[in-house]
Amino acid sequence: MAMFHEILLAFIAILPVVNPFSKPPIFLSITEGLTPDEQRKQAFKASLYAFLILLVSLLAGTFILAFFSISLPALQIAGGLLIARTGFQMLNPQKEHHQTAHEEQEARAKDDVSFVPLAMPLLAGPGSMAVMINLATSSTLWTDWIVITIASAAVCLITYFVLVESLGLVRFLGVNGMNAVSKVMGFLLLSLAIQFIINGTTSTLTHLVATLNAQS
Numbered sequence: 001m002a003m004f005h006e007i008l009l010a011f012i013a014i015l016p017v018v019n020p021f022s023k024p025p026i027f028l029s030i031t032e033g034l035t036p037d038e039q040r041k042q043a044f045k046a047s048l049y050a051f052l053i054l055l056v057s058l059l060a061g062t063f064i065l066a067f068f069s070i071s072l073p074a075l076q077i078a079g080g081l082l083i084a085r086t087g088f089q090m091l092n093p094q095k096e097h098h099q100t101a102h103e104e105q106e107a108r109a110k111d112d113v114s115f116v117p118l119a120m121p122l123l124a125g126p127g128s129m130a131v132m133i134n135l136a137t138s139s140t141l142w143t144d145w146i147v148i149t150i151a152s153a154a155v156c157l158i159t160y161f162v163l164v165e166s167l168g169l170v171r172f173l174g175v176n177g178m179n180a181v182s183k184v185m186g187f188l189l190l191s192l193a194i195q196f197i198i199n200g201t202t203s204t205l206t207h208l209v210a211t212l213n214a215q216s
Contacts, residue, residue: 003147010135010151016189017083017128018050020159021181022090024166026122030113042114043163049119051156054132057124058148061133072137073207076200079130084193086127090186123159127189134196 031039065075135148162169170178 006147007151010148014155016185017131018123018155019185020162024169027163027166040164043160045114046118047156047160049115050123053124054152057129057132058136061136073200073203076196080193080196083127087186087190090182
């Protein structure tokens with residue numbers, strides 16, 4: 001029961017930042033002209049690539065921070081600001097621009113869009129990587145890594161089904177429904193971003209106070 005609760009917490013942290021529910025219109029746009037079977041293959045490959053990107057970010061996160069001498073508070077604050085920007089965009093769907101016209105035209109011209117731009121940066125972009133690295137640095141037991149991996153796999157599995165059913169979701173929910181879902185995800189994402197910034201700022205101030213006390 002405890003592990004299920006941990007998986008749920010990790011799932012809630014990862015789902016808003018991947019945010020598959022805002023992707024159906026983009027997916028339909030850049031896979032226009034493909035058969036349903038081809039779209040299904042693109043959705044599967046994109047979801048798989050996204051999972052692998054998240055997994056690499058999780059496994060290599062602490063090594064990346066150490067290599068570039070980046071502190072965890074710095075990552076939390078920078079990641080929080082980045083995720084907050086995305087959250088604000090999702091709270092205003094009419095102002096949200098995932099791709100420029102040139103990027104969308106280039107994507108349509110490609111035979112395989114599963115890795116770029118679908119998996120990266122639309123599904124597993126810098127915000128998703130920041131969340132995974134943050135989760136990695138807070139993991140102390142091997143069970144923590146399993147929990148985060150399972151949560152990531154669950155998010156990517158949902159992403160696959162959402163992309164496969166893109167046309168049906170767009171027709172069923174309509175523009176207003178898609179915007180409503182995007183706003184809910186945006187609110188969760190913004191809350192996560194603020195918590196990141198609070199954690200990073202608190203750690204920085206605590207370290208600063210400790211340093212000043214040691215020098216006095």
